[in-house]
Amino acid sequence: MHIDLSGKTAIVTGSTVGIGFASAVGLARAGARVVINGRGSERVEDAVRRALSAAPGADISGSAADLSNAAGVEKLVSAVGETDILVNNVGIFGPKPFYEIDDETWETFFQLNVMSGVRLSRALLPKMTEKGWGRIVFLSSESALNIPADMIHYGFTKTALLSISRGLAKFAAGTGVTVNSVLPGPTRSEGVEDMLEDMAKEEGLSMEEAGIRFVKSERPSSIIQRPAEVEEVANMVVYACSKQASATSGAALRVDGGVVDSIVP
Incomplete structure (x- = not known):
């Protein structure tokens, strides 16, 4: 399968390292103009250099913005403008006993892991529907279905993304915009x-x-x-963003290595 995203613009949030970076490189190799995002300008500039080395000749730029608040989302949207592909990848995780997870920590996880994607989708979806083509992907996790006892606050945010992704896919029904979630293990x-x-x-x-x-x-x-390797997860992200995935929407696409013991995706 040859995926060609020439002429498309993609934003990948939290893409200076990890799955986000691998997804940005994968989209760039497929021909998309890619915007790498992170909180700090130095890390973003370094990620852009590494991405260009991995995808020579690609159109890759960076935009630094803290997406844990509405102002940071607005800053990113203003800098990038219209986009065809939005990969809501940014997120934080870390084990912590339930009794030690205070209200501030719950709120921090919710604002970054969940509301960043909500705010960006709300800002960018209208132009996608006007053009009749777009792709939105939320990076969820197998932890959305298999909630870790030591990361309940994290699992909660990833379950929320499944609900938002499915609901948003229904909201965008018939517009040419697909919305899916990808669940790494x-x-x-x-x-x-x-x-x-x-x-x-x-x-x-x-x-x-x-x-x-x-x-x-x-x-x-x-x-x-x-x-899994980050590239293995990124392969699914790139596919979900492709023209070939036009009949895939509202799906929870698992790249969990079979961790979730279910024959139903």
């Missing part, structure tokens, strides 16, 4: 590697070995028995 991103660093050091393991150990102990239902 454990993925060897920089954030996950940071979380596994102590285990790797304590047990004398490589990061790859630590990742496999984590999956087998914490996600034993995994069929692939290893973390």
Whole structure:
């Protein structure tokens, strides 16, 4: 399958590292004009340089904005203008016992993980529907269905994204705009590697070995028995943004390695 997104503009939020960065590179390689986003200008500029190295000749730019608040979303929208593809990837995670998750932490997770995508979709969807073509993708997680006991606040936000994605797909019915969510499982991103660093050091393991150990102990239902690579998740994101995915909308597309024990997607 040859995916050609020439002439399309894509915004990928939180794309200086990890799945977001891999998705930005994948979209750029498919011909899209890609805008990389992150909070700090230095990190964004560095990510743009790395992305151009990975996709020589591509049209890649950056826009720094903190999407945890309405002002940051407005700043990004003003800087980029109309777009054809929106990948709502930005998010935070981290284990924390339920009794220690205070109101401020709940609100922080909600504003960044959920409301950033809501605000951006609300701002950018009208022009997509006017043009009769657009793609919106929300990065959810297998944790939306398999809520981790040590990250309830995170799982809650990812479940919320499934609801928003499905509802927004119905709202945009018949417009030529598709809305989908992508559900990664454990993925060897920089954030996950940071979380596994102590285990790797304590047990004398490589990061790859630590990742496999984590999956087998914490996600034993995994069929692939290893973390996914960021590019493997990005492949699904790029497909969901493609012209070939025109009949896929309102879907929860799992790239979880089979962690969720269900024969229904």
